[in-house]
Structures are given as structure tokens and as C-alpha cells.
Amino acid sequence: MAVLYLVVGLIILTFGADVLVKGASRLALSFGVPSLVIGLTVVAYGTSAPELAVSARAAFTGESEIALGNVVGSNIANIWLILGLCALVSPLAVHSQIVRKELPVMLGLSLLTYFLCLDGEFSRFNGMAFISLLIAYTIATIKNGRAEGASKEKSTQESFSKGKEGIRCFIGLVMLVGGADLFVDGAVEIARSFGISELVIGLTIVAIGTSMPEIMTSIVATYRGERDIAVGNVVGSNIFNLVGVLGFSGLVAPIKVPEAAVAFDMPVMILAALMCAPFFVGAVLTRWRGINFLICFVIYVLYLILSSTQDAALEGLEYFALYFFAPVVAVTVMAILFNGYKNNNLSFLKPRRIN
Numbered sequence: 001m002a003v004l005y006l007v008v009g010l011i012i013l014t015f016g017a018d019v020l021v022k023g024a025s026r027l028a029l030s031f032g033v034p035s036l037v038i039g040l041t042v043v044a045y046g047t048s049a050p051e052l053a054v055s056a057r058a059a060f061t062g063e064s065e066i067a068l069g070n071v072v073g074s075n076i077a078n079i080w081l082i083l084g085l086c087a088l089v090s091p092l093a094v095h096s097q098i099v100r101k102e103l104p105v106m107l108g109l110s111l112l113t114y115f116l117c118l119d120g121e122f123s124r125f126n127g128m129a130f131i132s133l134l135i136a137y138t139i140a141t142i143k144n145g146r147a148e149g150a151s152k153e154k155s156t157q158e159s160f161s162k163g164k165e166g167i168r169c170f171i172g173l174v175m176l177v178g179g180a181d182l183f184v185d186g187a188v189e190i191a192r193s194f195g196i197s198e199l200v201i202g203l204t205i206v207a208i209g210t211s212m213p214e215i216m217t218s219i220v221a222t223y224r225g226e227r228d229i230a231v232g233n234v235v236g237s238n239i240f241n242l243v244g245v246l247g248f249s250g251l252v253a254p255i256k257v258p259e260a261a262v263a264f265d266m267p268v269m270i271l272a273a274l275m276c277a278p279f280f281v282g283a284v285l286t287r288w289r290g291i292n293f294l295i296c297f298v299i300y301v302l303y304l305i306l307s308s309t310q311d312a313a314l315e316g317l318e319y320f321a322l323y324f325f326a327p328v329v330a331v332t333v334m335a336i337l338f339n340g341y342k343n344n345n346l347s348f349l350k351p352r353r354i355n
Helices: 002-031 035-047 049-060 064-089 096-116 124-150 162-193 198-210 212-223 227-252 259-279 287-309 314-342
Strands: none
Touching: 002 035, 002 162, 002 212, 035 049, 035 096, 035 124, 035 162, 035 212, 035 227, 049 064, 049 162, 049 212, 049 227, 064 198, 064 212, 064 227, 064 259, 064 287, 096 124, 096 227, 096 259, 124 227, 162 198, 162 212, 198 287, 212 227, 259 287, 287 314
């Protein structure tokens, strides 16, 4: 039954993502706002619904490790796994607004979350503050998007029924949430049968499972050429996971923060956010940069699994990560920054588009 849940959930996720992307792109046109804004808000918040449901339920039932691990693990998966996969499908043109506005917001919230969790608890007051930040961010994003849309020529807008496309988006989101729920139930049952700890389940199985809506939506959006929706979905989901999912979960019940999360997993989340800055130089996430993201994610997941089982292969993985892969990434980042400086691309003001 667990395997059946995985398969059926994945099928529903695929169809739901296709429906949502079509509806979201047309909804953006009907309202005269950039598709990036829809990706940062409607699509991002909608595809993060599984994270919200799982973390809030986990916080209410006292499983705070799963609640926090889900948020942190999902943010890591969103960047390294989803952007990596999307870049393999097609090089991603990164909108200048992502680099100038949303990326600093995502990084700043990641750092703020880390510092608030240093005392070992994410309190209800912290949750209330994060919900307030979410409301302010959403209002500012929509307001700026409408202003940008109003400045464009009306001839560029196509006529679509707002009601019809809104219903299409809703149906797609329902399919995504339902498919993700089946996927997570099956995956967690399989993981527990192997004796994997709750924190690792939250950081890997649950995090990846609840990120399946983002994964399928971003891949389908990339395939359909809606790259602003693909990248906006990832960055917007990360922002919502922190201020929305973690904030609401903290309101439900104070979240106990494991020492392992503060010592390792949350710094990895910050590292993933930091890697976006140099990898977005030139406003294009190339296939090679996407491969780097994917390797980072594979190493992270393998480390979690091997360390939880105290496998002898852990030492070899640490040696590979520290003495081979980390230097390769460092050289890659320096080469990207040098090339960006040479070509005057470090301002991020004029993104190149992929035809």
C-alpha cells in the first residue's frame, strides 16, 4: 500500500502541476501583473500548503522535530533539488527582481530564523512576528507587481476569464495537496520501517514529499517556458515556508529546536541560499550550475542517512565532500564571479533571456 500511495500520489501531482501552471500564467495575464508575481505569491503559497499542513499538525501533536525539519529540509530541497532539476530541463533565466529583492529577503529570513532558534525554541511570539512579516511581504509584492503591470502596454495582455482561471488554479492546488499527502504517507511508512529517526524523516522524506508540488510545478513551468513562475515558485515558497509555515506552526505551539538542526541543518539551509547569489550571476542558471546544486543535495541527503545509521561509508563521503567537491564548488563560484565582473553582469540589472 505504501508503494501504491507513492505511485498514485506522483501521478496526481503531475496532472495537478500542469493544471496549475496553465491557470497561473493566464491569471497573471488577466490581471495585468507579471507572471513572476503570481509565481512568488499564488503559486508559491499554494504549493507550500502541504508544508503548512504537515508542520502545523506536527507542532500541535508535539512532534516539533518533524515540524522544523520539514521547513528547513524543504527550503534546502527547493534550491538544490528543484532548481537543479529545472536547470537540467532548460537553462533558467533569472528575473532581476529575484536577485535584487527576493533573494536578499530569502537570505535575511534564513539568517533571522537561525538566530531566533539559537536558544533552542521558536516561540509563539516569534511565530506572530513572522506572520506579520508574511502579510507585509505579500502586500508589497502584489502592490509592486500591479504597478509594473500597469506600466505595460495593454496590447500585451490577453483576455482570459479571471473566474475560470482562478478555478483552474484551485483545482490544480487541490490535486497537488492531495497527491503530496499520499506521497508523504507512503514515504514515511517506508522510512519508519527502516528505523530512520524522526528528525531525518522530517528533513528528507517529509521535506521532499511536501516539496513535490513545487518540484512538479517548477519542472512543468520550465518545460512550458514559464521560467518566471518556476524560479518565483521556489524563492516564494522558501519565503513562505519560513514566515508562513514556521510562523503559523509556532503560533500553534512553541517549537523545540534540536541541537543537530542548529549545528548542521540550518547552516546548510543558509549555505543553499547563499549559493544562489553567485550562481545567478548573468541572470541565467545554466545546466552546469544546476548539476552543482543537485550534487550538493545528494551529498546532504546521503550524509543525513549515513550519520543516522552510523554507516562506515560516512567517512568516505565526508572526505569526498571536504577535499574534492567543496574545492570544485569554490573554484566554480570564483570563476562565475570573475566572469560576471569581466562582463559587467554583477549589477544584476539586465537579465539575459533564453529564447
